[in-house]
Amino acid sequence: MDWDxxxxxxxxxxxxxxxxxxxxxxxxxxxxxxRPLARFAPAKRAxxxxxxxxxxxxxxxxxxxxxxxxxxxxxxxxxxxxxxxAAADMASRAAAAVLLEEQSAEEQVAELARRTSSAQLRAExxxxxxxxxxxxxxxxxxxxxxxMAMTAAQCxxxxxxxxxxxxxxxxxxxxxxxxxxxxxxxRAAQDxxxxxxxxxxxxxxxxxxxxxxxxxxxxxxxxxxxxxxEAETARQAVREARDADExxxxxxxxxxxGAVLGLRRELALDEHAPLAGPxxxxxxxxxxxxxxxxxxxxxPAALDRLLALPVVHLVVDGYNVTKTGYPDLTLSDQRDxxxxxxxxxxxxxxxxxxxxxxGAAVVAVPITNCRGVRVLFSDPGVLAxxxxxxxxxxxxxxxxxxxxxxxxxxxxxxxxxxxxxVPSAVLLHRLTRN
Numbered sequence: 001m002d003w004d005x006x007x008x009x010x011x012x013x014x015x016x017x018x019x020x021x022x023x024x025x026x027x028x029x030x031x032x033x034x035r036p037l038a039r040f041a042p043a044k045r046a047x048x049x050x051x052x053x054x055x056x057x058x059x060x061x062x063x064x065x066x067x068x069x070x071x072x073x074x075x076x077x078x079x080x081x082x083x084x085x086a087a088a089d090m091a092s093r094a095a096a097a098v099l100l101e102e103q104s105a106e107e108q109v110a111e112l113a114r115r116t117s118s119a120q121l122r123a124e125x126x127x128x129x130x131x132x133x134x135x136x137x138x139x140x141x142x143x144x145x146x147x148m149a150m151t152a153a154q155c156x157x158x159x160x161x162x163x164x165x166x167x168x169x170x171x172x173x174x175x176x177x178x179x180x181x182x183x184x185x186x187r188a189a190q191d192x193x194x195x196x197x198x199x200x201x202x203x204x205x206x207x208x209x210x211x212x213x214x215x216x217x218x219x220x221x222x223x224x225x226x227x228x229x230e231a232e233t234a235r236q237a238v239r240e241a242r243d244a245d246e247x248x249x250x251x252x253x254x255x256x257x258g259a260v261l262g263l264r265r266e267l268a269l270d271e272h273a274p275l276a277g278p279x280x281x282x283x284x285x286x287x288x289x290x291x292x293x294x295x296x297x298x299x300p301a302a303l304d305r306l307l308a309l310p311v312v313h314l315v316v317d318g319y320n321v322t323k324t325g326y327p328d329l330t331l332s333d334q335r336d337x338x339x340x341x342x343x344x345x346x347x348x349x350x351x352x353x354x355x356x357x358x359g360a361a362v363v364a365v366p367i368t369n370c371r372g373v374r375v376l377f378s379d380p381g382v383l384a385x386x387x388x389x390x391x392x393x394x395x396x397x398x399x400x401x402x403x404x405x406x407x408x409x410x411x412x413x414x415x416x417x418x419x420x421x422v423p424s425a426v427l428l429h430r431l432t433r434n
Contacts (some may be wrong), residue, residue, distance in 0.1 A: 003058040007100065007112050011054060012046075018053040019045035023071035029066035031056040043396065054171070057099070070098055085290035090115065248396055255311045255399035297402075297422040300430040306420055307351050309400045315391050315419075317384065318341065318357035318404035324406060325428040339370040341431040346372030354391060358384045383411045392419045 006014075019042045027035055034056045037049040045053070057065045071078055076098050119391045186193070228319045297303055304310060322334035329337065335357060352374075361376035378384045388403060392414045395401050401419040404427045405411055411421035 002116075003054060003098075006054075006109060007094075008117060008179050009091035009116070010095045010098060010109060010112065013092050014057060014099065015046045015050035015053050016042075017042075017071060017075065017095065017099070018057060019049070020068050021067045022053070024070065025066055029062060031060045031063055063322055064099065071099070084086075097390070109360065151190065208284070249418075252396040252398060255396065297420060297426055300426055300433060303402070303422055303426050304429055306400065306402050306422075307349050312351055312400040312402060313395060314351050314353045315388055315401060315403045316353065316355040317356045317388060317403070317407065317410065318426070319384070319406055320405050321424040324424040331404060335375075339375060342373045343430065345372035356384045356387050356391070389417075392417045 022030065022034060022038050022045060023042055025038075027038070030038065033052045033147065034048075034049070037045045037052060040049065077093055091110050094109050098109065189196075207276060297306065305316065316338070318332070318335065318338060322329070322331075322338050326334060326337065339355060342353050342355060345351070352376040353372065354376060356376045356378065359379060359382075376387060378387050385407065388405070388410060392401055397418065401414075401415045402422055403411070403419045404422045404424060406424045415421050
């Protein structure tokens with residue numbers, strides 16, 4: 001019998017029955033995992049100790065037999081094999097069959113699962129039918145509103161037509177009066193017909209000229225509006241470009257000034273320190289070293305010297321560091337632990353810190369960030385390594401940038417851009433020390 005695959009209703013009946021039996025059972029008949037539950041009330045045993053009770057029934061024949069005997073003595077209606085009381089629900093009968101290890105137990109459990117699934121399907125069908133009825137009612141309501149709107153539109157159209165008829169009638173009446181007046185004027189001043197005709201022609205020409213002037217004025221107004229909009233857009237673009245240039249220039253000036261000040265302070269503290277940059281012999285072509293070139297930041301002390309530079313930017317390859325330091329944690333816990341440690345480092349040093357994670361394995365991007373740490377996730381189809389390279393390339397020349405990664409390809413590419421690559425182990429040692 002597959003105890004792990006029992007329906008929830010059967011598991012509940014077995015847990016309730018076993019919880020009632022445990023309170024009146026000697027400790028010798030109970031498995032060690034069930035004995036602590038004997039001190040609880042039966043309802044609390046069934047609610048909190050159901051997994052342990054079912055595991056005891058499954059794994060201990062003695063315990064199962066003791067529960068069966070208690071049920072025969074106190075709940076015989078549940079174990080009535082001959083009659084199978086029709087009043088008992090199917091879940092109780094299936095639970096009794098499982099407890100008694102009857103041959104029909106699996107069939108009863110399967111039948112209960114089938115009926116449960118059928119009930120769920122019926123409920124889903126009824127819900128779907130209810131939704132269809134609601135949608136049909138909504139559709140009918142919308143149709144009624146549409147009909148009312150069309151009726152209102154027709155009424156408005158009829159009213160407009162009547163108003164137009166009245167206006168046309170008045171216009172015809174006025175036309176009749178005008179023609180009568182013209183006739184009277186023609187009869188009274190036939191000798192002025194030529195002058196009147198000339199005046200009319202002049203008036204028509206003047207109206208045409210006015211129409212052309214008005215059209216030209218409207219066209220000039222539209223052109224002026226477009227010119228004003230284009231000028232405003234150009235001014236806004238110039239302001240944005242100027243602001244961006246001023247920010248980059250200010251950052252570059254601060255970087256250069258801080259670098260000069262830090263270099264002077266470092267030289268004043270230790271005048272005999274070895275050169276951190278390449279030696280002349282390193283630049284000679286035609287020969288190659290047999291061994292691997294060591295990292296330029298071999299220990300946390302060297303990292304501290306880099307972080308002491310003014311306006312330094314620390315860029316961290318997130319998963320490269322976390323999978324080096326604590327790979328056993330989940331990715332979410334790795335991110336939380338690293339960002340909290342970097343936030344503490346930012347609070348102590350004031351360094352600008354950016355940590356980049358691959359976004360492919362993130363189901364939901366967190367909505368909160370640690371104070372002082374910029375957390376970035378690569379877009380779909382984009383690697384975190386490429387985001388790191390873009391961050392380094394975006395910085396102005398002269399600003400110190402430190403990139404923490406053990407990926408050789410990333411380290412080499414950012415080194416060519418002027419950044420300082422640092423192995424992940426060095427940063428982990430520095431964070432652990434604090």
